[in-house]
Amino acid sequence: MTMTKIIQVKDDLSVIDEAAALLAQGGLVAFPTETVYGLGANVLDEEAVRRIFQAKGRPQDNPLIVHVCNREMLCRVVKEIPQKADALIRAFWPGPLTIILEKSNWIPVSVTAGLATVAVRMPSHPAALRLIEKSGVPIAAPSANISGTPSTTRAAHVIADLTGKVDYIIDGGMCQVGLESTVIDLTGEEPQILRPGGVSFEELQEVLGKVAYEPALQDSRQVPKSPGMKYRHYAPKAELMLVEPKQRESIPTIFAEKKTLGKKTGLLCCSDETYQADVVINCGSSAAIYAQRLFDSLRRMDEEGVDFILAELPEDEGGIVPALKNRMLKAAGGRIVNCTDIQTKHI
Numbered sequence: 001m002t003m004t005k006i007i008q009v010k011d012d013l014s015v016i017d018e019a020a021a022l023l024a025q026g027g028l029v030a031f032p033t034e035t036v037y038g039l040g041a042n043v044l045d046e047e048a049v050r051r052i053f054q055a056k057g058r059p060q061d062n063p064l065i066v067h068v069c070n071r072e073m074l075c076r077v078v079k080e081i082p083q084k085a086d087a088l089i090r091a092f093w094p095g096p097l098t099i100i101l102e103k104s105n106w107i108p109v110s111v112t113a114g115l116a117t118v119a120v121r122m123p124s125h126p127a128a129l130r131l132i133e134k135s136g137v138p139i140a141a142p143s144a145n146i147s148g149t150p151s152t153t154r155a156a157h158v159i160a161d162l163t164g165k166v167d168y169i170i171d172g173g174m175c176q177v178g179l180e181s182t183v184i185d186l187t188g189e190e191p192q193i194l195r196p197g198g199v200s201f202e203e204l205q206e207v208l209g210k211v212a213y214e215p216a217l218q219d220s221r222q223v224p225k226s227p228g229m230k231y232r233h234y235a236p237k238a239e240l241m242l243v244e245p246k247q248r249e250s251i252p253t254i255f256a257e258k259k260t261l262g263k264k265t266g267l268l269c270c271s272d273e274t275y276q277a278d279v280v281i282n283c284g285s286s287a288a289i290y291a292q293r294l295f296d297s298l299r300r301m302d303e304e305g306v307d308f309i310l311a312e313l314p315e316d317e318g319g320i321v322p323a324l325k326n327r328m329l330k331a332a333g334g335r336i337v338n339c340t341d342i343q344t345k346h347i
């Protein structure tokens with residue numbers, strides 16, 4: 001067991017500096033980003049990187065994202081910065097975009113799970129940038145949750161998952177985006193989105209001209225390029241099913257059946273209709289608010305001891321919606337009300 005210290009960040013970012021110093025020397029530090037909380041270690045310290053996998057219970061073949069705070073650091077992480085990467089960096093960094101590039105020899109293969117490519121991103125949360133800057137090294141960080149569970153968007157979630165496993169937890173409040181960064185691969189012929197996230201398809205298209213979703217996102221029977229996308233993810237302890245807006249009239253019958261079986265029911269909704277669920281969480285009137293609250297809501301349902309959750313799918317399209325649907329579909333194992341087949345589309 002590690003003694004975990006919690007640091008509250010308000011206006012004075014210098015409270016982070018002791019955690020940054022320990023991180024540089026091999027410590028594990030959970031920190032806020034604008035997407036979700038990250039579990040960070042010094043990229044160059046193979047023992048610390050090994051501890052990340054151990055703390056999360058993460059499969060060894062799933063590579064980590066390398067977080068940098070400036071261009072100089074980026075240059076040391078990758079072999080070269082192609083023109084398309086440069087355009088994306090100018091448009092979206094610091095921010096919720098991860099770019100896959102050829103890795104430099106400086107980055108140990110333990111971070112990239114043996115791949116010749118590296119995922120790199122510059123987060124925009126001031127506490128994250130300060131942590132990287134003060135530690136003086138790139139930070140390898142997956143999301144700061146136990147593998148398979150909903151990602152963490154508040155310090156309280158990280159405290160629940162990782163106390164005793166990390167040296168510091170930096171509390172920087174609630175994450176703004178609430179879903180992970182978009183992962184885009186620039187090592188192939190054409191730019192491919194491996195994971196939808198905080199930067200939208202439309203925004204990427206505007207900068208790159210041509211961009212496509214990786215085929216496995218449209219059909220989960222294909223093997224995904226991003227090792228992490230093949231694992232069960234984001235799942236609450238409760239059984240979760242999704243419901244399309246046009247199928248809402250089925251909700252009362254489903255809840256009635258579950259209640260007969262003695263199950264405690266939960267509803268994640270986008271409207272005021274509650275369908276007499278035992279626990280109701282309103283996920284707001286826009287997809288952006290839903291995205292921000294999704295993981296927090298799934299975790300709250302578990303805390304309330306809910307056995308069965310119905311979550312309404314968002315009505316809009318575009319923007320953050322493919323990312324939101326992707327996380328919801330994965331968390332629900334592809335199960336949608338009145339769809340006899342498990343969904344194979346994951347956006």
Ligand code: TXA
Nearest residue numbers: 035037038063117118119142143180181226227228229
């Ligand atoms: O928003 C985020 O990206 C957060 C915060 C903490 O920055 N991090 C995050 O990390 O979501 P993680 O480990 O949960 O997800 C990283 C994803 C995984 O799906 C992994 O397989 C993929 O990126 N990935 C990492 N390196 C890769 C590579 N070289 N090639 C393809 N996919 C890669």
Ligand code: MG
Nearest residue numbers: 142143151180
């Ligand atoms: Mg994750």
